[in-house]
Amino acid sequence: MAKEITPRSENYSQWYLDIVKKAGLAENSAVRGSMVIKPYGYAIWENIKEDLDRRFKETGHQNAYFPLFIPKSFLSKEADHVEGFAKECAVVTHHRLMNNPDGSGVVVDPSAKLEEELIVRPTSETIIWNTYKNWIKSYRDLPLLINQWANVVRWEMRTRPFLRTAEFLWQEGHTAHATKEEAIQEAKQMHDVYADFAESVMAMPVIKGSKSESERFAGALDTFTIEAMMQDGKALQAGTSHFLGQNFAKAFEVKFLNNENKEEFVWATSWGVSTRLVGALIMTHSDDDGLVLPPKLAPIQVVIVPIPKPNEKILEVANGITTKLKSKGISVKIDIDDKKRPGFKFAEYEMMGVPIRLGIGMRDLDKGVVEVARRDTKEKNAIPLANIEDYIENLLVEIQDNLFQKALNFRKERTSYVDTFEEFKNVLEDKGGFIYAHWDGTAETEEKIKELTKATIRCIPLDAKDEKGVDMISGKPSKNRVLFAKAY
RNA sequence: CGGGGUAUAGCGCAGUCCGGUUAGCGCACCUGCUUUGGGAGCAGGGGGCCGUAGGUUCGAAUCCUACUACCCCGACCA
Numbered sequence: 001m002a003k004e005i006t007p008r009s010e011n012y013s014q015w016y017l018d019i020v021k022k023a024g025l026a027e028n029s030a031v032r033g034s035m036v037i038k039p040y041g042y043a044i045w046e047n048i049k050e051d052l053d054r055r056f057k058e059t060g061h062q063n064a065y066f067p068l069f070i071p072k073s074f075l076s077k078e079a080d081h082v083e084g085f086a087k088e089c090a091v092v093t094h095h096r097l098m099n100n101p102d103g104s105g106v107v108v109d110p111s112a113k114l115e116e117e118l119i120v121r122p123t124s125e126t127i128i129w130n131t132y133k134n135w136i137k138s139y140r141d142l143p144l145l146i147n148q149w150a151n152v153v154r155w156e157m158r159t160r161p162f163l164r165t166a167e168f169l170w171q172e173g174h175t176a177h178a179t180k181e182e183a184i185q186e187a188k189q190m191h192d193v194y195a196d197f198a199e200s201v202m203a204m205p206v207i208k209g210s211k212s213e214s215e216r217f218a219g220a221l222d223t224f225t226i227e228a229m230m231q232d233g234k235a236l237q238a239g240t241s242h243f244l245g246q247n248f249a250k251a252f253e254v255k256f257l258n259n260e261n262k263e264e265f266v267w268a269t270s271w272g273v274s275t276r277l278v279g280a281l282i283m284t285h286s287d288d289d290g291l292v293l294p295p296k297l298a299p300i301q302v303v304i305v306p307i308p309k310p311n312e313k314i315l316e317v318a319n320g321i322t323t324k325l326k327s328k329g330i331s332v333k334i335d336i337d338d339k340k341r342p343g344f345k346f347a348e349y350e351m352m353g354v355p356i357r358l359g360i361g362m363r364d365l366d367k368g369v370v371e372v373a374r375r376d377t378k379e380k381n382a383i384p385l386a387n388i389e390d391y392i393e394n395l396l397v398e399i400q401d402n403l404f405q406k407a408l409n410f411r412k413e414r415t416s417y418v419d420t421f422e423e424f425k426n427v428l429e430d431k432g433g434f435i436y437a438h439w440d441g442t443a444e445t446e447e448k449i450k451e452l453t454k455a456t457i458r459c460i461p462l463d464a465k466d467e468k469g470v471d472m473i474s475g476k477p478s479k480n481r482v483l484f485a486k487a488y
Numbered sequence: 489c490g491g492g493g494u495a496u497a498g499c500g501c502a503g504u505c506c507g508g509u510u511a512g513c514g515c516a517c518c519u520g521c522u523u524u525g526g527g528a529g530c531a532g533g534g535g536g537c538c539g540u541a542g543g544u545u546c547g548a549a550u551c552c553u554a555c556u557a558c559c560c561c562g563a564c565c566a
Contacts, residue, residue: 004500011560013559013560014559014560017559021499028557028558030557032556032557084565087564087565088564088565123566152566154565154566156564156565156566157489157563157564157565158489158562158563158564158565163566164565164566168566170566217566236566237565237566238566239566240566272566273566274566275566276566307524307525308523308524308525309524338524340527341523341524341525341526341527341528342524342525342526342527343524343525343526343527343528344526344527344528345526345527346526346527347526347527348527359525361525362525363525364525371525454562488565488566
């Protein structure tokens with residue numbers, strides 16, 4: 001076979017890399033840790049972006065764009081923030097190149113050294129809050145609800161396509177509010193937007209919760225997260241929304257006059273998701289035959305394969321179906337390539353995760369049917385041509401639901417509740433996945449568990465029921481269980 | 489950044505240990521014919537500064553040094 005994928009059971013991370021490569025999503029570039037997102041992979045990101053952008057606008061946000069470069073001094077203004085990002089910043093020190101006198105090519109012109117170095121943004125809080133200082137004077141200027149679609153750079157030690165790259169695409173929302181309550185409400189609202197998007201569009205079930213202090217965003221008072229389970233049982237943080245308190249307002253002196261003419265610092269949030277979501281999508285649904293995409297994000301929702309190759313009658317039927325599907329907003333591709341045989345195309349579109357494939361051949365047409373193959377279950381059925389567009393429309397919905405249910409069932413099977421550390425270690429070893437256990441709320445036990453098992457607290461679930469228990473390590477009392485897992 | 493591995497055509501590999509004329513194979517690609525309901529067959533053909541830079545040698549894919557990238561395992565992280 002031309003394009004074999006390493007089975008998940010054999011080597012999960014190789015399987016992931018094979019899919020990224022063979023489905024044509026991305027490839028490594030000439031730049032360390034940076035990938036080229038290829039057209040098919042970018043089309044998925046565009047679909048993610050389009051849906052999220054609509055949701056942001058529906059919740060009152062506007063898009064804007066801030067500079068890629070941040071003056072170095074800005075990073076020093078918020079202590080926790082700089083500590084979190086300092087170790088992974090790309091720094092611009094010069095602005096000119098010159099021919100090397102020895103003729104060996106270009107070198108940095110030493111006379112073009114910058115007065116103050118520029119940092120390539122690892123996130124934009126600092127440059128944005130420095131700007132907000134000028135935009136906010138009165139309570140009438142609030143709330144300020146801005147989102148930015150951008151690239152950021154974090155110089156990571158080890159990278160993987162989509163999951164962690166030195167440069168990545170994301171959106172970052174940065175909002176300013178008059179009150180603490182309103183800011184917390186905003187952070188929670190965007191947390192909900194992410195969770196709903198993950199579940200209803202990506203068909204990826206997530207656990208909503210807040211981060212423990214040690215896992216919090218650098219500079220945040222509270223970080224809300226959505227955590228998804230990948231097919232190897234590991235957790236992936238898929239989106240975060242932060243309540244930043246007045247930390248950045250104080251660091252950048254962003255004050256407003258309230259309606260009593262008193263000066264106050266504003267309250268802030270920031271929230272983001274990245275191209276990591278494409279990686280999450282892959283690791284949630286795909287199988288050993290390739291990518292599996294939820295219909296709502298698939299660049300091609302239906303592919304029509306003439307069997308064995310296009311002829312006038314087949315194309316007439318295919319075009320008829322296409323017109324009807326397109327009028328329902330369904331994206332369709334007719335593969336008219338007559339150099340490749342059907343079997344090849346079948347495998348190819350399965351690799352690409354196209355949700356529905358229609359096989360149209362004379363043998364079926366004589367009986368008034370076409371073959372409908374669904375990617376998620378691999379089922380094939382002969383479906384009458386009459387009103388096939390309704391059948392397909394419904395099937396897309398069914399596939400979307402099925403993918404979500406399948407992922408949800410998988411998560412249920414791989415979720416455990418344990419009370420002792422012995423049990424915790426055993427479950428982690430044998431079964432992996434998510435583990436709910438009691439925790440005394442201290443960083444010490446959290447750190448100890450991480451040291452001993454590599455598992456971390458993914459979140460303190462929002463819907464955690466009150467349940468008295470004792471911490472597995474310290475034996476101290478606990479009011480509810482928190483979510484542990486090994487994570488990406 | 490630490491430990492281990494790899495780098496030869498677009499992809500996957502052999503050749504490297506033990507240096508020797510023109511560097512092979514499979515897939516992919518091009519041409520032609522025959523095919524065509526799950527990755528077609530035959531015939532012919534194109535494609536390589538052997539990761540990069542130095543060094544040793546009459547001669548380097550092969551030996552030595554450095555660098556870079558990728559993979560696996562850690563530490564860090566969305």
